[in-house]
Amino acid sequence: MRFSKLYAPTTKNAPKDATLPSHQFLLRAGFVTQSGSGLYSFLPLGKIVLDKIRRIVKEEMDASGAQEIEMGVVVSADLWKQSGRYDVFGKELLRFKDRKNNEFVLGPTHEEVVVDIVKNIITSYKQLPLHLYQITTKFRDEARPRFGLLRGREFIMKDGYSFHDSEASLKEEFQVMEETYTKIFKRLGLDFRAVDADSGAIGGSGSKEFMVLAENGEDDIVVCDGCQYAANIEAATRAKKTTDIEAPVANFAKFYTPTPVKDSIKHIAEFFKVDEFYTIKSVIKKAIYKDEEKIISFFIRGNDTLQETKALNACGALELLDASEEEVIEAGFHPGFCGPVGLDEDLEFYIDKELREEKNLICGANEDQYHFVGVSMFNFKENRYKDLVQVSAGDICPHCGGKLHITKGIEVGHIFQLGQKYAAAMDAKFLDKNGKSMPFYMGCYGIGVSRLVAVMIEASHDEKGCIWNQQTAPYLLDIIVSNIKDEEQFAFATQLYETLKEKKYNVLLDDRKERFGFKMGDFELIGFPYALIVGKGLAHKEVELINRKTLEKESISIDTIVSVLEERLS
Numbered sequence: 001m002r003f004s005k006l007y008a009p010t011t012k013n014a015p016k017d018a019t020l021p022s023h024q025f026l027l028r029a030g031f032v033t034q035s036g037s038g039l040y041s042f043l044p045l046g047k048i049v050l051d052k053i054r055r056i057v058k059e060e061m062d063a064s065g066a067q068e069i070e071m072g073v074v075v076s077a078d079l080w081k082q083s084g085r086y087d088v089f090g091k092e093l094l095r096f097k098d099r100k101n102n103e104f105v106l107g108p109t110h111e112e113v114v115v116d117i118v119k120n121i122i123t124s125y126k127q128l129p130l131h132l133y134q135i136t137t138k139f140r141d142e143a144r145p146r147f148g149l150l151r152g153r154e155f156i157m158k159d160g161y162s163f164h165d166s167e168a169s170l171k172e173e174f175q176v177m178e179e180t181y182t183k184i185f186k187r188l189g190l191d192f193r194a195v196d197a198d199s200g201a202i203g204g205s206g207s208k209e210f211m212v213l214a215e216n217g218e219d220d221i222v223v224c225d226g227c228q229y230a231a232n233i234e235a236a237t238r239a240k241k242t243t244d245i246e247a248p249v250a251n252f253a254k255f256y257t258p259t260p261v262k263d264s265i266k267h268i269a270e271f272f273k274v275d276e277f278y279t280i281k282s283v284i285k286k287a288i289y290k291d292e293e294k295i296i297s298f299f300i301r302g303n304d305t306l307q308e309t310k311a312l313n314a315c316g317a318l319e320l321l322d323a324s325e326e327e328v329i330e331a332g333f334h335p336g337f338c339g340p341v342g343l344d345e346d347l348e349f350y351i352d353k354e355l356r357e358e359k360n361l362i363c364g365a366n367e368d369q370y371h372f373v374g375v376s377m378f379n380f381k382e383n384r385y386k387d388l389v390q391v392s393a394g395d396i397c398p399h400c401g402g403k404l405h406i407t408k409g410i411e412v413g414h415i416f417q418l419g420q421k422y423a424a425a426m427d428a429k430f431l432d433k434n435g436k437s438m439p440f441y442m443g444c445y446g447i448g449v450s451r452l453v454a455v456m457i458e459a460s461h462d463e464k465g466c467i468w469n470q471q472t473a474p475y476l477l478d479i480i481v482s483n484i485k486d487e488e489q490f491a492f493a494t495q496l497y498e499t500l501k502e503k504k505y506n507v508l509l510d511d512r513k514e515r516f517g518f519k520m521g522d523f524e525l526i527g528f529p530y531a532l533i534v535g536k537g538l539a540h541k542e543v544e545l546i547n548r549k550t551l552e553k554e555s556i557s558i559d560t561i562v563s564v565l566e567e568r569l570s
């Protein structure tokens, strides 16, 4: 490609809302343009990178035995009603009507459509397992589209769906996908971890996320320094927390504790001169369900933090919001003095499982200005106990006893064992070996293909611009003619360009009538792996090769340049 013909509008400045390097460089280097909130168009350079990533994903998916299909972006709402997700998916699901008043959605994920594709066609265990995937546009009306391609509203996902006659077969495919994803992200040259994850709105049990370690990641991931354990903070667990600080042993009693409501745990710990570890704190939330709202109290240790996703899973709500003091009082709780002991059994509350059978605790007495001391956690129904707390740095690994750390990651893939949930809801069944009719076991597997374009930059850039690796670079080499008026330079550069093109190398010839510094700036901003400068050195038969990553320069004789480049570019 000749740069003079390439549509790559580069600019000096990025819009103010572009705060991350990937967002800034994608816009400034002319990879993409924005056409609306969370909506982007890929320009030639961006499209080449996107297609390279897509090809790697496709090659590995095909090699795993999955088959590529393509489902429509517009989906009949009827299918979403069959699965029961139409009402519960929330506002990310864009719902609309056609001229005949038929209801539709823009597909944010395609479980419903794919189940409908195989339903009544795959009828026997003999036709299983089957894995169908696609690489297509998704739409999610994200509340806060941001960070460019990292969180768009329209984006490209690889989504695969597998069908099985048993849980064992599903688990086998889950393993194959974990290996396949590992190959994909390795080929992309990314530093990543497969982590235990929460299954979220898609549902099912057993899921893993693939996280690229990056300081600008939106996700917190917990990693162990002693073993391979890694988990999203939403799903991370720890060995039960303990303390060396002596317990405040006391007989059960009610104490007058005049306490300001705000910061009451700190206040109570000081009041009784005990460590916050021995106090129980109540976090009260408003839980939103499909047809109702409830005020719920979650009880955890005073020095722990409620993990909202765990709390959401505990109560099965669609969403948790902060509850106002009036709402809390109206529901029957005493804000600031709320404890699990003696609390009305009809109120909705959950207790962190680490508090099970613990003793010598202090908690609210469900009466204004009073607390209980000497509390023992017995006599609660088992279903009150849930995992509610957020792991924090320094907690102990549940597997090896090592220390847990927290780092930032960007989710690039997510694999789920869905089980029979969707097939059962949509009545998609097959006959098993014994002639018994049952719903398929399913798995689903996503990769954020357009997000990966941005992730590649987050993972590899400097203050000047992108640094592409060979697997994903839009062009491998940028041949820059230093002085475009110098006929000799121009002729040599053009000839080298033609030679390399003939050898099927992906190279760019910067033949623009621009200053040298301007062209170098574009090379650094766009970030091709190498630039070859054809300049004054040509007079004594030398050209200069620049490595984008190190910015090191190397003089090379024109007699050997083709073979040197062949070695570097392959």
Ligand code: ATP
Pocket (backbone or CB within 6 Å): 109, 140, 142, 149, 150, 151, 152, 153, 154, 155, 156, 157, 200, 411, 412, 413, 414, 446, 447, 448, 449, 450, 451
């Ligand atoms: P997130 O937690 O980042 O919102 P998710 O859990 O909603 O992601 P999945 O439903 O698992 O995402 O989708 C599969 C993959 O699609 C994700 O791993 C991610 O890489 C990508 N993805 C999801 N939402 C977006 C988005 N708004 N823009 C770009 N890529 C996305």
Ligand code: MG
Pocket (backbone or CB within 6 Å): 200, 209, 411, 414
């Ligand atoms: Mg996810």
